[in-house]
Amino acid sequence: MKTRMKALILSLSLIVVAGITNIYAETVTIGMRTNPTALDPHFSKDGGTQMISMQFFETLYTADDKMTMQPMLAESVKVIDKLTYEFKLRKGVKFHDGSDFTAEDVVFSLKRARDIKNSAASFASSVKPVKEMKIIDPYTLQITTKKPSPLLVKEVSRIYIVSHKAAANASTEDFNSGKAAVGTGSYKLVKWTSGEQIVMKRFEDYWGDKPHFEDVIIKNISNDASRVAGLLSGSLDIIDQVPPSDMEMLKNDQKITLWPVSTARLIYLHMDHARDKSPFITDDQGNQLAKNPFKDKRVRLALSKLINRDALISRTLYGLGEPSGQMVPEGVFGYNPDLKPMEYDPKGALALLAEAGYPEGFGVTVHGPNNRYLYDAQVIQTVAQFLARGKIKVKVETMPKNVYFKRATAREFSLFLVGYGTSSGDGMSGLSLVLATYNKETKMGSNNRGRYSNPEYDAIINKAMIEVNEPMREKMLQDAAVIAFGDIGIIPMYFQASAWATRSGIQYNSRRDERTLARNIVPAM
Secondary structure, eight states: OOOOHHHHHHHHTTOOOOTTTTTSSSEEEEEEEEESSOOOTTBBHHHHHHHHHHHBBBSSEEEEESOOOEESSSSEEEEEETEEEEEEEEESOOOOOOBBOHHHHHHHHHHHHHHHHTSOOOHHHHHEEEEEEEEEETTTTEEEEEEEEEHHHHTTTOBBOOOOOHTOOOOOOHHHTSSSSOOOOSSEEEEEETTTEEEEEEEEOSSOOOOOEEEEEEEEEEOOHHHHHHHHHHHEEEESOOOOOGGHHHHTTEEEEEEEEEEEEEEEEEEEOSSSOOOOOOOOTTTBSOOOGSHHHHHHHHHHOOOOOIIIIIEEEEETEHHHHSSSOTTSSSSTTTOOOOOOHHHHHHHHHTTOTTTTTEEEEEEEEEEEESSHHHHHHHHHHHHHTTTTTEEEEOOOOOHHHHHHHTTSEEEEEEEEOOOSBBBBHIIIIIIOOOOTOOTTTTTTTTTTOOOOHHHHHHTTOOOOOHHHHHHHHHHHHHHHHHTSEEEEEEEEEEEEEEETTTEEOOOOTTTOGGGGGOOOO
């Protein structure tokens, strides 16, 4: 299917609000679900902080709305040799205080992101490959790495560039107050009231295309019902993360327009590949099985065939998803057009289970979070119903994410639901973190909580990790994906979708990375 999801996106995208074209207020008010922990863009990688940072600060390169990398503060980059990258920086860029952007600000920002104290989720790993930074002239910077690092451009482009002048010796509190929050972005900060709202104003000396709205108020409203109520009452002009259960009601409201898009967040099932006996797998009497069935590829394949991805998306997620057979969606670097979502095939699944020695199935508990992903608890219940059609006796246990991920990382589960969002626009991150053999020292497989391991796969990924020729590296990622997904290293189910809703007169240019940016709000066409 580029199924119901594509049809929904197309139909909703064609809605035109009659007679209101190009009529809009100068102030737009956004109801945003997430709340930043700080306005210091180097303080934390958490989604709320990074989404707000994108309003005020910029990076060397950036992922566009479809997650394709585009130049931003860097105009180009050239590979001098396998260890050296030369960045040509954009001239004529001003910071919000009127000072000029130069290579000095880049060097300062990369060092600050590495060294910032008390970081909630540090950017140090993004700068770790860097051996030396050399300023050739104010708009030319060379970065030398310790070893070949093909992801260097994308890694250093995770780090927002701040003003050396404004941020020298600045604390995170100085950013929160606005004193040091001086960037090159299309909006500048007016005031932040933590947990309540952010007020910002268009930066008139912005180097690129200026946003449409002069003044923006972002209200932090974590409660779904409150965001929807604010939109309906007119106190909000746009909301993000529309609750699936409200989609139909909002779609039928002539004053509201929906803007859905499939994201690059894969929702999948991970299995215990490593242990001979797995803690939550039982026989008919509820006793732990002496043999772990997930070590048999036929069993893993059977589980994948039992999941009706189309029904899961249409019934449980109200159409907000796209079936998946691999780590990244079309358009993201490393996508393999030959890898399709697994077909629903319960008869084939039963035959595979019988062949593997489980004609009457077995018992298993499926674990997952109940407050991390879109309708995650309901999705797990639906998956349990599908697996039951294979004579598998399923129990479901969900819990808050702060409890769940600690237990999942400690490998307490046998079969469990996880999500991975490819925010970098490059399939390497997910393929190396989720499916590569776990290695504590190198951090490979750090998200591989099921401990899947395939030497053939690892060999290709390790080569791709040092290949700086982009076409060759992409072919390696595609070949590696064929191996891992053919081996059912994980069971990919769907790419989670997200939707924004706007009132009459404005529209939102939806982004696959799920981020809500004021510059993407434009007058309705």
